[in-house]
Amino acid sequence: MLDSGNFVLYGDNSNSRIIWQSFDHPTDTLLGSQSLPSGGHLSSSLSETNSSTGRFRLNMQVDGNLVLYPAYTTESLDWDAYWTSDTSTNRVNVKNHLYLNKTGLLQIWNSSSDYGLVSTLNDPEEDQNTRNQTIYRATLDFDGIFRLHAHHVNNGNDKIVASFPESSTTCEVNGFCGFNSYCTFNDDKQLCSCLTGYKLIDANETSLGCERNYSKAECRDEKD
Numbered sequence: 001m002l003d004s005g006n007f008v009l010y011g012d013n014s015n016s017r018i019i020w021q022s023f024d025h026p027t028d029t030l031l032g033s034q035s036l037p038s039g040g041h042l043s044s045s046l047s048e049t050n051s052s053t054g055r056f057r058l059n060m061q062v063d064g065n066l067v068l069y070p071a072y073t074t075e076s077l078d079w080d081a082y083w084t085s086d087t088s089t090n091r092v093n094v095k096n097h098l099y100l101n102k103t104g105l106l107q108i109w110n111s112s113s114d115y116g117l118v119s120t121l122n123d124p125e126e127d128q129n130t131r132n133q134t135i136y137r138a139t140l141d142f143d144g145i146f147r148l149h150a151h152h153v154n155n156g157n158d159k160i161v162a163s164f165p166e167s168s169t170t171c172e173v174n175g176f177c178g179f180n181s182y183c184t185f186n187d188d189k190q191l192c193s194c195l196t197g198y199k200l201i202d203a204n205e206t207s208l209g210c211e212r213n214y215s216k217a218e219c220r221d222e223k224d
Helices: 126-131 215-221
Strands: 006-012 018-023 029-031 034-036 041-043 053-060 065-068 097-098 104-109 116-120 134-140 146-152 159-165 183-185 189-194 199-201 211-213
Touching: 029 097, 029 211, 041 134, 053 097, 053 134, 097 134, 189 199
Parallel strands: none
Antiparallel strands: 006 018, 029 134, 034 097, 041 053, 053 065, 097 104, 104 116, 134 146, 146 159, 183 189, 199 211
């Protein structure tokens, strides 16, 4: 395990040939000095307490665009995207990749020498003096927001440096409330409510959607 958080397996005792490393297989998070390659994606967790694959996906598309989608869509359904880096081109196999550097900048780079740095997605932290003692991670959270987190080692403080999309309301995330439900507010908190005739699939995880609220007996009575 390297200080960067990369778990590395070497093929011999010389520590020169890497046969596998966790940085090549991101799930929902990028750490400092880790990349998301062209064609790669991050998947959100299902909930705050369930780390199973969730309902949102961050794609580094082969056209060069970084896009947030609900997980059930495909790249061809652009209208389902709820955030994009606007770095697409008219070509395919552009070879752009998302890179989180150790100073907390999320950047899109192109491996071709003709392009180099394509876009920087966030501003640097205001307190430059703490950056050398800060650990950064970028996580696609269960609510569909891609957030850049900073942990300051010296004082133990944690904060969110940037969010994509920038809006603080998850109601703007396409598909946040799941099927058969809609997003509402209660004291500035986002809540998922069911359509008439439906009930929550899981009362403890309201964003998972709703199912029909009827019993087998009721179905038999209606049929008779």
